[in-house]
Amino acid sequence: MAEQEVLNKEEERKPQAKMVPVFIMGQKYEVPEGSTILNAIEYAGYQLKKGVGCREGFCGACATVYRLPGDYKLRGGLACQTVVQPGMYLAQLPFTPAQKAIYDIDEVKPDITTFQKFYPEAFRCLGCNACSKVCPQELKVMDYIQAIMRGDLELAADLSFDCIMCGLCTMRCPAEMAQYNIALLARRLYGKYMMPKPEFLYKRIEDIEQGKFDKEFEEIMSLSPDELKKRYAERDINFKIT
Amino acid sequence: MKSFPGYPESMWPSLEMVEKTRPKRVERAKQGLKVMEPMTLEERDEVLSKYHPDYQPDARKEIRVGPNKGEKLTAKVVDLLESHARVKPNEVDLSDPDFDVDVLIIGGGGAGAQAAIWAMKEGAKNVLLATKLRIGDANSMMSQGGMQAAVNPHDSPVIHWLDIMGGGHFANKPELVKVLTSEAPFITKFLMELGVMWDRDETGHLQTKPGGGTSRRRMLSARDYTGAEIMRVLRDEVKNHPDVITVLEYSPAVELLTDEEGRVAGALLMQTETGEFIVVRAKSTVITTGGFGRLHIKGFPTTNHYGATADGVVLAYRVGAKLRDMDTVQFHPTGAVFPEQIWGFLITEKVRGLGGQPVNKNGELFVFPLEPRDVEAASFIRECARGLGVTTPTGRVGIWLDSPVIEELSGPGTIEKQLPAMLRQFHRFGIDIRKTPMLVYPTLHYQNGGIEINERTETNIPNLFVAGEASGGVHGKNRLMGNSVLDYNVFGRRAGIFAAQNAAKNNIGKKLTLKHVEKWEKELEEAGIKTKRISPILFPDYRNFEILKKHRKEFDPFIGFALTGWQE
Ligand SMILES: Cc1cc2nc3c(=O)[nH]c(=O)nc-3n(C[C@H](O)[C@H](O)[C@H](O)COP(=O)(O)OP(=O)(O)OC[C@H]3O[C@@H](n4cnc5c(N)ncnc54)[C@H](O)[C@@H]3O)c2cc1C
Ligand code: SF4
Ligand code: SF4
Ligand code: FES
Numbered sequence: 001m002a003e004q005e006v007l008n009k010e011e012e013r014k015p016q017a018k019m020v021p022v023f024i025m026g027q028k029y030e031v032p033e034g035s036t037i038l039n040a041i042e043y044a045g046y047q048l049k050k051g052v053g054c055r056e057g058f059c060g061a062c063a064t065v066y067r068l069p070g071d072y073k074l075r076g077g078l079a080c081q082t083v084v085q086p087g088m089y090l091a092q093l094p095f096t097p098a099q100k101a102i103y104d105i106d107e108v109k110p111d112i113t114t115f116q117k118f119y120p121e122a123f124r125c126l127g128c129n130a131c132s133k134v135c136p137q138e139l140k141v142m143d144y145i146q147a148i149m150r151g152d153l154e155l156a157a158d159l160s161f162d163c164i165m166c167g168l169c170t171m172r173c174p175a176e177m178a179q180y181n182i183a184l185l186a187r188r189l190y191g192k193y194m195m196p197k198p199e200f201l202y203k204r205i206e207d208i209e210q211g212k213f214d215k216e217f218e219e220i221m222s223l224s225p226d227e228l229k230k231r232y233a234e235r236d237i238n239f240k241i242t
Numbered sequence: 243m244k245s246f247p248g249y250p251e252s253m254w255p256s257l258e259m260v261e262k263t264r265p266k267r268v269e270r271a272k273q274g275l276k277v278m279e280p281m282t283l284e285e286r287d288e289v290l291s292k293y294h295p296d297y298q299p300d301a302r303k304e305i306r307v308g309p310n311k312g313e314k315l316t317a318k319v320v321d322l323l324e325s326h327a328r329v330k331p332n333e334v335d336l337s338d339p340d341f342d343v344d345v346l347i348i349g350g351g352g353a354g355a356q357a358a359i360w361a362m363k364e365g366a367k368n369v370l371l372a373t374k375l376r377i378g379d380a381n382s383m384m385s386q387g388g389m390q391a392a393v394n395p396h397d398s399p400v401i402h403w404l405d406i407m408g409g410g411h412f413a414n415k416p417e418l419v420k421v422l423t424s425e426a427p428f429i430t431k432f433l434m435e436l437g438v439m440w441d442r443d444e445t446g447h448l449q450t451k452p453g454g455g456t457s458r459r460r461m462l463s464a465r466d467y468t469g470a471e472i473m474r475v476l477r478d479e480v481k482n483h484p485d486v487i488t489v490l491e492y493s494p495a496v497e498l499l500t501d502e503e504g505r506v507a508g509a510l511l512m513q514t515e516t517g518e519f520i521v522v523r524a525k526s527t528v529i530t531t532g533g534f535g536r537l538h539i540k541g542f543p544t545t546n547h548y549g550a551t552a553d554g555v556v557l558a559y560r561v562g563a564k565l566r567d568m569d570t571v572q573f574h575p576t577g578a579v580f581p582e583q584i585w586g587f588l589i590t591e592k593v594r595g596l597g598g599q600p601v602n603k604n605g606e607l608f609v610f611p612l613e614p615r616d617v618e619a620a621s622f623i624r625e626c627a628r629g630l631g632v633t634t635p636t637g638r639v640g641i642w643l644d645s646p647v648i649e650e651l652s653g654p655g656t657i658e659k660q661l662p663a664m665l666r667q668f669h670r671f672g673i674d675i676r677k678t679p680m681l682v683y684p685t686l687h688y689q690n691g692g693i694e695i696n697e698r699t700e701t702n703i704p705n706l707f708v709a710g711e712a713s714g715g716v717h718g719k720n721r722l723m724g725n726s727v728l729d730y731n732v733f734g735r736r737a738g739i740f741a742a743q744n745a746a747k748n749n750i751g752k753k754l755t756l757k758h759v760e761k762w763e764k765e766l767e768e769a770g771i772k773t774k775r776i777s778p779i780l781f782p783d784y785r786n787f788e789i790l791k792k793h794r795k796e797f798d799p800f801i802g803f804a805l806t807g808w809q810e
Binding site: 019034035036039042043044045046047048049050052053055056057058059081083095100102103104105137138150157161162164165184185187188189190191192195196197198199200201202204205207213214216217220221224228229231232235236237238239240 | 276280282283375376378379380383384392393394395396398399400401403404405407408412416420423427428430431434435436437438439440442444445446447448452457458459465467469470471474475478479481482484492515545547548549582583584587629660663666667670781783784785787789790792802803804805806
């Protein structure tokens, strides 16, 4: 009953929380002011099986579109990160139909031709900026797409890095592309081919493969529990880089 | 009085104290990272035994059935295990499987994705990855801080090994730890070659940070979206091989299947929305279902994703797999306390790795910022018990995590560059963590133990493999930060390899059964366990029961379309 324990404690804590009306998938409910959309849906009596993942703004499973009373704008947000407003009417988008290209990352080239081949629709961008406006991570989505159109993968990787692949941009795009999948390919190419290589890492792997640490392992793993504890307590702590 | 945007007035005086003591603390930090003396082993024991939730008298109880019968495990876990199966053996026809595969992987987090990729590389011809939500809706997507690997010259897999053993109170299986630290550099390279954007300097050298309980800088990161960066790359790679790997989403396993000899031979999946069963026959079955944060042990909030309900542990236990170290729970020292909407959310340890300092309501340091997690968490609880915590308007208590120190140490822009997720999280509620500290308290974070594995990720049951947070033995009684991302990568990969090799031997009988469930139900009865609980619970239940109960004379917790109904 832990779930209930937690919930009940919540209830005791805020007995007179003010209630506000919201319309969840067209149905009206009264929910506590200050709730996130996610909490509001659950408060209303749903046990979610879709449209929820991490609950902390990292997975993009909870994309939601909503309108506020008297406002023509269709807004987007993450249900787990957006606080309800009175009269808000909302619909969840647990899944985004989107194109994902299939490629062999060892074969593709880190330049514009790869995108011309796998995601030609990226080059149809109209520059409307609808994607950037809806992005709950406040990313410059249009700018990263345009960077890809210019072949500037470094910039695209940087601008798109915090993308949680929620799909909201894709649902708004008049050029009908899946920006987040395109950006993912850009980041993979940049990370694999264009970032400088860590030379020491290769050396370390070689040393391990050649058994350079075997003796030390053998020695330390043969210590008695007390000797090991002593060794641990006496180990030096050194936070320098080299 | 000075004002602090985002915080109510009642908290301002304390915030002012923190500002007042900051210059002195920064001065100390500038002379090296040891702003306080770390505790001795005796001091650690003392604070743990008095303040850590695991050491409270009601924290554990004896389990009355199954392979670990007679042992004391975390009380909530015992309740979960001592439950009925979701299916009755005679209620399902298993004679016509929907899938017949080489390798079935249950759980689409990081461990599951690695297992799928490596099972394929090892020659498995058809791999089925079944998961409860979407692939990547997992704890793996959420790790912020990073992954440990000994990639600096004055560090080594042996030093890494010693840190882990000490952090785990020497209860770890040493040979598992050796595999973990020895394969860390390799797996770092493997991920890099898939395109993971590890933070590097201009020469390409991997950037490293200190972490709790480590004796070297060893934490690799990709800003503070490390888990997301790795997970989305692994997911993309899985999806790039549709000819070998099939992904089934929204289809959790609700029971394992066995052949007539009791060897694991696949699983029964259930479509969560419709209740449809899916029967899978598999030559090897890999459990990668992650942890148990959503059990809310001792009423703590959790950092874990919505599906973290220890399903894999339940399934494995019922076919007779042994568990270990399921008597300790990892509470992360720094869960958010304010604002209310993010109660329990994780504040990454990287904040302390970058120099952030825990201070009490008077702005005083009271513990070395990078003790192992259990020690750090217990110290926070002690400080609050001493009355030196800060109270929020909703009555919660916490201590300050002084983040502005970071920019005083490493210059302006550091937080935006290194902690964008944290900055954004608080910014959404009007708090700028570059200027004001965060209020924190321990939150339920990680399942230290799990299903016991060996270096080949095998369990004591034939054809059953486990990797990642669901497994037990790697971290002993306490995991250090950065080692579980490493764990799911290293052992996820191994599970894929050894499961594929095992599949090639084709060690399963023709007939699929649920005999173990019959046996289980009998055992429950013989032990005199009477309960309505069923498990795996699949999801926590956060519905507002007051509203659901309205007008009903009798209340059935399974009302509506709920899957849990976990009420006594
Ligand atoms: C907020 C947060 C931050 C963290 N930060 C760090 C960090 O910085 N460094 C570090 O080393 N570790 C960190 N950890 C821990 C680490 O992320 C996890 O331990 C690790 O990702 C677990 O990987 P996994 O693949 O074993 O499990 P998960 O990634 O949780 O994947 C398990 C998957 O299985 C699915 N599943 C569950 N039950 C079933 C079922 N019955 N049938 C089918 N599928 C099922 C789940 O829904 C999920 O998709 C963090 C954890 C959290 C929650
Ligand atoms: S870029 Fe698109 S998919 Fe990525 S977070 Fe923004 S809206 Fe979501
Ligand atoms: S919404 Fe589509 S067309 Fe408009 S700017 Fe974004 S990518 Fe271009
Ligand atoms: S549930 Fe993961 S982003 Fe909201």
